[in-house]
Amino acid sequence: MKTTLARPETATHDWKIVDATDQILGRLAVTIANALRGRNKPIYTPHVDTGDYVIVLNAEKIKLTGSKDEQKKYMFYSGYMGGEKYRTVSEFREKRPEFIITNAVKGMLPKNKLASAMLTKLKVYRGSEHPHEAQQPSPLI
Secondary structure, eight states: OOOOOOOTTTOOOOEEEEEOTTOBHHHHHHHHHHHHHTTTSTTOOTTSOOOOEEEEEOGGGOBOSTTHHHHOEEEEEOSSTTOEEEEEHHHHHHHOHHHHHHHHHHHHSOSSHHHHHHHTTEEEOSSSOOSOGGGOOEEOO
């Protein structure tokens, strides 16, 4: 039996859509990361981008377990002394809810150049509207 490896020119990228309403952040991020990598396809090859485009709707309605809304903090550092800033999940939920899902998925992708290419295929939106109707996305979950 011969092992076949996927090639970048032969890989097909479908469009998937998922609604984040009342879904747990970590469990949703795992399924999105696997779809972006192409782990759910039989032609999966680790060094080739065989994944699909993923559209996430209603990012502000994502659910976290326990009291992570107030306790979980994201740290940003400017590079200067005293330049650390901490923001909670509830602050991001009001201003930039897309960041919560994007950051969780980014942490589950491999740490290389291929992961940044995969992350560009993730489209996260605040409400239930999106500009990708022409691609006719199919449900992910």
